[in-house]
Amino acid sequence: MQSLTSPGLDLKSSIRTASSPGYYPTHHRVGRGGLVIQCVSRYDANVNANSNTSAAQTSGLNFGSGQVGRARHEWQSACAILASKVVSQQQDTEKSNGGADGIAAVNGHPTLDLVPVKDQSKSPAPLPKPLSITDLSPAPMHGSQLRVAYQGVPGAYSEAAAGKAYPNCEAIPCDQFEVAFQAVELWIADRAVLPVENSLGGSIHRNYDLLLRHRLHIVGEVQLPVHHCLLALPGVRKEYLNRVISHPQALSQCEHTLTKMGLNVIREAVDDTAGAAEYIATNNLRDTAAIASARAAELYGMQILADGIQDDSGNVTRFVMLAREPIIPRTDRPFKTSIVFAHEKGTSVLFKVLSAFAFRNISLTKIESRPHRNRPIRLVDDANVGTAKHFEYMFYVDFEASMAEVRAQNALAEVQEFTSFLRVLGSYPMDMTPWTPSSAGGD
Ligand SMILES: O=C(O)C(=O)C[C@]1(C(=O)O)C=C[C@@H](O)C=C1
Numbered sequence: 001m002q003s004l005t006s007p008g009l010d011l012k013s014s015i016r017t018a019s020s021p022g023y024y025p026t027h028h029r030v031g032r033g034g035l036v037i038q039c040v041s042r043y044d045a046n047v048n049a050n051s052n053t054s055a056a057q058t059s060g061l062n063f064g065s066g067q068v069g070r071a072r073h074e075w076q077s078a079c080a081i082l083a084s085k086v087v088s089q090q091q092d093t094e095k096s097n098g099g100a101d102g103i104a105a106v107n108g109h110p111t112l113d114l115v116p117v118k119d120q121s122k123s124p125a126p127l128p129k130p131l132s133i134t135d136l137s138p139a140p141m142h143g144s145q146l147r148v149a150y151q152g153v154p155g156a157y158s159e160a161a162a163g164k165a166y167p168n169c170e171a172i173p174c175d176q177f178e179v180a181f182q183a184v185e186l187w188i189a190d191r192a193v194l195p196v197e198n199s200l201g202g203s204i205h206r207n208y209d210l211l212l213r214h215r216l217h218i219v220g221e222v223q224l225p226v227h228h229c230l231l232a233l234p235g236v237r238k239e240y241l242n243r244v245i246s247h248p249q250a251l252s253q254c255e256h257t258l259t260k261m262g263l264n265v266i267r268e269a270v271d272d273t274a275g276a277a278e279y280i281a282t283n284n285l286r287d288t289a290a291i292a293s294a295r296a297a298e299l300y301g302m303q304i305l306a307d308g309i310q311d312d313s314g315n316v317t318r319f320v321m322l323a324r325e326p327i328i329p330r331t332d333r334p335f336k337t338s339i340v341f342a343h344e345k346g347t348s349v350l351f352k353v354l355s356a357f358a359f360r361n362i363s364l365t366k367i368e369s370r371p372h373r374n375r376p377i378r379l380v381d382d383a384n385v386g387t388a389k390h391f392e393y394m395f396y397v398d399f400e401a402s403m404a405e406v407r408a409q410n411a412l413a414e415v416q417e418f419t420s421f422l423r424v425l426g427s428y429p430m431d432m433t434p435w436t437p438s439s440a441g442g443d
Contacts, residue, residue, distance in 0.1 A: 145170045148321075149180040149189035155274030155296030157226055161319040162193045165222045175271065177207060181214045184324060192216065192322045198226070199316045201249045203368050208396055211340070211425055212377075217326040218338050218426025222319050223433070228254050228310045230261075231277050231302040232289045238305055241265055245276045246291035249317075254291050257309045263289075277302050320426075328404075329427035335402030336365065338425040341415060342372070342391035349418050350395060356414040357399055360407040366398035377421055391421065403427035 146169040150158035153173050162171045172189050174180040183189040194210070197203045211218075228250055232241065244251070244258060248269040258267075270276045276290035281300040289305060290296070297304050320338075329335055343349035347369075357364055376388035401408040403424065416422050 146191060147172055147189040149174050149183040149192040151175070151177045151180050151194075152272030153274045153278055155277065155293055155299045156272045157224060157293060157317060158193055158195060158272070158319065159274075160293070160295070161195070161222050161224045161317070162191075164224060165193060165220060165319070165321050166191065177210055181210060181216060181322070184216055184322060185214065187324075190323065191219070193222075193319045194322060195249070195317050195319050197318045197366070198249055198253065199314060200253045200310070200312055204249065205368075205370060208340075208368060208370055208394075211322075211396075212394060212423075216322040216324065218320045218428055219323045219327045220321040220428045221336065221431050222321070223316050223431045224319060226250075226253065226310060226315045226317050227293070227308055228273075228291050228315075229294050229297060229304045230254075230258075230289050230306040230309050231280070231292050231297045231300075232305050233280060233284065233286055234301070234303045236286050236289075236303070236305075238263065240287055241289050243268055243288040244291060245270050245279070245288060247271065247273045247276070250291045253311060253315055254309045256311045257306075261306065261309075274299070318431075321428075326426055327428060329402040330429075331402055331404045334400065334430045334432060335404075335427055336398055336400055336430045337403055337408060337427040338366075338396065338398045339412070339415070340394055340396050340421075340423050340425060341419040342377070342394050342421040343418065344389055344391060344420045347393055352418045353395070353397070353415050356411045356418075357397075360411050362407060362411055363400045364397055365400055366396065368396040369393045370396070389420065394421075396425075400430070 146166050148162040148166055148169045149172045150156065150162050151174050152158050154171070156173075159171050159173070162169055169191075172183060174183060177194060180189070180192040180194065184192045194207050195204050196207050230244070238261070241263065243266045244263060245268040246254075250273045251267050251269060255267075270279065273290065273292035274296040277292045277296040277300045279285075280288050280290055281302060290302070291309065292302075294304060294307070296302070329337075341349075341353065354364070354367075370393065372391050372394045374390075376390050378386045378388055399408070399411075401411075403409065403412075404427070408427075412422070412424070
């Protein structure tokens with residue numbers, strides 16, 4: 001079983017396959033040996049990401065909002081391509097949409113009429129309705145299933161998060177977060193899911209850096225209760241173990257419980273929880289256990305030595321979903337907005353920025369600072385001239401308001417005055433699903 005991989009910057013990628021019972025998303029199924037996708041360097045990937053428009057044009061797959069300004073005849077013919085897709089795909093997508101960013105608009109557009117002229121005498125066709133901006137939201141145009149890239153192998157919590165965010169999606173395993181981003185940028189996937197913080201382990205810093213480096217938009221969030229198990233090969237007893245392997249977050253979320261269980265053995269970090277289980281099974285390691293989900297135990301033929309070993313029964317990981325295009329912010333349900341900002345004159349800007357939200361009664365749900373000194377950011381001015389700027393720190397803030405609200409727009413206008421760099425990472429519906437520790441969905 002293989003996943004999208006990234007050996008260095010030149011990515012030779014392949015897609016994993018897996019069986020996917022129950023609640024979990026289905027997987028890309030390919031023949032023996034896997035479908036090999038030749039990816040390109042990060043530089044090329046960014047270029048490709050910026051040329052989504054032409055990719056859309058040639059493939060008729062999707063339709064970025066950047067196309068709105070093109071010549072009228074091109075716009076009309078593009079509408080016709082879109083319309084033909086709409087009619088042929090409408091039924092399927094009505095069934096399958098309804099995921100976290102709730103996108104049904106493009107594929108579900110009901111009004112364009114493609115009845116040939118000669119038939120129209122029988123039943124007069126209604127005039128086509130112009131496309132509206134909501135029609136341009138990033139629903140998949142290639143088929144009925146949304147393709148969602150995640151880091152890890154089947155059985156990873158990120159896969160469960162993909163399934164929670166987009167039920168019935170096609171989950172695409174990737175061996176690194178960077179690859180999941182590139183899968184979306186290169187149109188191999190429609191969305192990526194990315195863990196950003198855990199209730200016990202705190203922020204997953206590397207992913208904040210990735211959000212800044214790539215040009216994807218946050219279009220939703222899910223909170224996933226994470227219920228860890230200790231897995232070993234069948235017949236292995238706790239006393240035989242001299243190593244526990246897992247994702248570093250999972251190891252830290254279970255540290256006290258492992259010690260209480262008397263497992264004072266070596267801890268070793270690997271790329272993902274389910275990958276740890278797969279590794280033990282593949283190499284028949286009878287002295288090693290993995291921290292992973294019950295689904296990973298099932299997939300890789302492992303036994304569960306202990307169930308619910310997270311140090312806190314309320315262990316939750318927050319994931320964000322990323323897409324090539326932002327969603328249109330609304331005010332009819334609770335929204336969250338994520339921004340990143342910096343100022344070249346240091347960190348004193350922070351107080352001013354926070355006050356812009358405080359004065360408007362906008363609650364912050366997250367604030368994170370990341371040192372950034374050695375990585376310049378390219379700022380582009382009104383004349384499209386770019387300059388590299390070094391910022392000591394980048395600040396990430398999530399606040400509870402939609403960018404469609406005037407108070408949020410005013411707060412950001414003020415923040416923009418105080419800062420030399422400001423980017424809205426996304427304005428998206430908040431995950432409001434109630435959950436209880438015992439109904440853990442991550443296993
Ligand atoms: O390794 C996995 O299974 C993941 O999905 C990654 C990850 C993480 O990065 O935090 C996700 C949820 C849990 O907090 C543990 C690990």
